Amino acid sequence: MVEYAVDFKNVHKAFGKQVVLNDVSCRIEKGKTTVIVGPSGTGKSVFLKLLVGLLKPDSGSILVDGRDITQLKKSELFEVRKKFGMLFQDGALFDSLDVAENIAFPLRRHTRLKNKEIMKIVEDKLDQVGLPGIQHKLPSELSGGMRKRVGLARALALDPEIILFDEPNSGLDPVMSDAIDKLIIRTKEHTKSTFIVISHDIPGTFQIADHIIMLYKSQVIAAGTCEEIQNSTHPVLVQFFSRNSDIPIDQNYVTGKLDLRPYVTGELAGEDAD
Amino acid sequence: MKQVEKVLVGLGELGFFAGRMFRSLFSAWPDPQLVLLHMYKIGVETLPVLIAVCVFVGTNIALVGYHIFKSFGGQQFLGAYVGLSCVRELAPILTGAMMAAKPGTDISATIATMRVKEQIDALEVMSVDPFQFLIVPRLIAFIFAAPLLVLFGAFFSVAAGYFVAVYQLHLNSGQFLNDVRNYVLLQDVFNGMLKGGLFAIVGCVLSCFFGFYSQPGPKGVSRAINLSVVTIASFIVIFNFFLTAAIYG
Numbered sequence A: 001m002v003e004y005a006v007d008f009k010n011v012h013k014a015f016g017k018q019v020v021l022n023d024v025s026c027r028i029e030k031g032k033t034t035v036i037v038g039p040s041g042t043g044k045s046v047f048l049k050l051l052v053g054l055l056k057p058d059s060g061s062i063l064v065d066g067r068d069i070t071q072l073k074k075s076e077l078f079e080v081r082k083k084f085g086m087l088f089q090d091g092a093l094f095d096s097l098d099v100a101e102n103i104a105f106p107l108r109r110h111t112r113l114k115n116k117e118i119m120k121i122v123e124d125k126l127d128q129v130g131l132p133g134i135q136h137k138l139p140s141e142l143s144g145g146m147r148k149r150v151g152l153a154r155a156l157a158l159d160p161e162i163i164l165f166d167e168p169n170s171g172l173d174p175v176m177s178d179a180i181d182k183l184i185i186r187t188k189e190h191t192k193s194t195f196i197v198i199s200h201d202i203p204g205t206f207q208i209a210d211h212i213i214m215l216y217k218s219q220v221i222a223a224g225t226c227e228e229i230q231n232s233t234h235p236v237l238v239q240f241f242s243r244n245s246d247i248p249i250d251q252n253y254v255t256g257k258l259d260l261r262p263y264v265t266g267e268l269a270g271e272d273a274d
Numbered sequence B: 001m002k003q004v005e006k007v008l009v010g011l012g013e014l015g016f017f018a019g020r021m022f023r024s025l026f027s028a029w030p031d032p033q034l035v036l037l038h039m040y041k042i043g044v045e046t047l048p049v050l051i052a053v054c055v056f057v058g059t060n061i062a063l064v065g066y067h068i069f070k071s072f073g074g075q076q077f078l079g080a081y082v083g084l085s086c087v088r089e090l091a092p093i094l095t096g097a098m099m100a101a102k103p104g105t106d107i108s109a110t111i112a113t114m115r116v117k118e119q120i121d122a123l124e125v126m127s128v129d130p131f132q133f134l135i136v137p138r139l140i141a142f143i144f145a146a147p148l149l150v151l152f153g154a155f156f157s158v159a160a161g162y163f164v165a166v167y168q169l170h171l172n173s174g175q176f177l178n179d180v181r182n183y184v185l186l187q188d189v190f191n192g193m194l195k196g197g198l199f200a201i202v203g204c205v206l207s208c209f210f211g212f213y214s215q216p217g218p219k220g221v222s223r224a225i226n227l228s229v230v231t232i233a234s235f236i237v238i239f240n241f242f243l244t245a246a247i248y249g
């Protein structure tokens, strides 16, 4: 029997008059890598934020391991969130803490481990993301790709059951982007966790995904295995995966030329219009 | 109409935010070490500027007062004048203003940057309450630091006034000090500390609020800083009038 880690049931979310997710239902299989693709601005980040309870849906339910997180009190939600590790678009490392303390942060807050044990875990996680020995660097001294790797190390620190990636490839050059995909695949081999990845990087999507969910115009228009999606004749899918620019994919993401992401297309971008 | 609506919504949000801050103050106790760290930072950041400003305000209060009192031969009241105006009004106001200018802008810049770079979301996802971790420690530090800073401000402004009176205007040193002692009551010092504390709390709430709800991008960060300084400065001056009216009539 297939087990589902996440189950969205008829989820509806709007900001004011702008409907972002309209009656979205989808299930994400436990222990697999599911990639959510779709043009920018369709609500992929909103999807993730609903999943971790940073936003509340207007209606519908979101089950995490069978538990509806939309009905939980704050303290219960904090408990559920310990199942999650999340890699944010730019890593979201704390600027004032060095790399080691960033990775140690969730460990210090949620475990009773001794400092020595924590530093051992930090070392292991840094090895795992391919950045050994950078414990004492500050986030500002790292490149964008390195920050993402450290962000991943932090997300992995508590060995979460579900790991979320918000556009791990955006703003990276093709080589670094491929390296991150390989890292995701390698990390997947190490853990039994469920991976949920948001991505614009089309070849990468097929490389890492077990399942693909396509969001388009506020709705799920397709969900299935890589093969099913690749062989689909749905016109939007065909266009999207052939990189046809007739549908509005944000060029900044696709070319990876601009790394102004937090300033241009961050989650709050909709509020930019003063 | 749109602007009015925006302001009203903003005020509502502010009320809600302040409510959550004070509830967290009692329900979500922060790490005491964080509180000490912030107190230390506030002290280091604020004391030098506060002392500098208070010294030069004290000197000018003495000069202005002297020229007024001299015209009707009331120089001997200069000590009372300098003492009361500094302890009751200037020290609390300047403390509030300097705390808004240094640690206050630091708060709004830090929190706004964390918001913009998704670090606040990251805290939440790591099951760490941002109020407990970011905001309450700063609020507690402000509450404890402000009255002490008012004391420093009052001392240095009065002392500066004393030096001007004695060494520049050649007034009698004993007379000035007696004046201060007779007219400035402990109650005045206490009221000044209370006022400074209130200004600091309001400043801290506003700095946190504008940072926490920052708009995206570097523009958002600078806007947050701007808004908090301007709002706090105007607020302090206006609020001060009502406080003084309420306390001293």
Ligand SMILES: Nc1ncnc2c1ncn2[C@@H]1O[C@H](COP(=O)(O)OP(=O)(O)O)[C@@H](O)[C@H]1O
Pocket (backbone or CB within 6 Å): A015, A020, A039, A040, A041, A042, A043, A044, A045, A046, A047, A266, A267, A268, A269, A270, A271
């Ligand atoms: N907190 C918010 N308030 C208002 N609008 C938002 C908010 N978060 C996202 N949006 C809007 O929702 C839409 C989807 O955003 P997002 O999920 O970030 O898209 P993407 O698929 O590129 O990640 C965008 O139009 C954005 O402006």
Ligand SMILES: [Mg+2]
Pocket (backbone or CB within 6 Å): A044, A045, A046, A167, A265, A266, A267
């Ligand atoms: Mg996004």
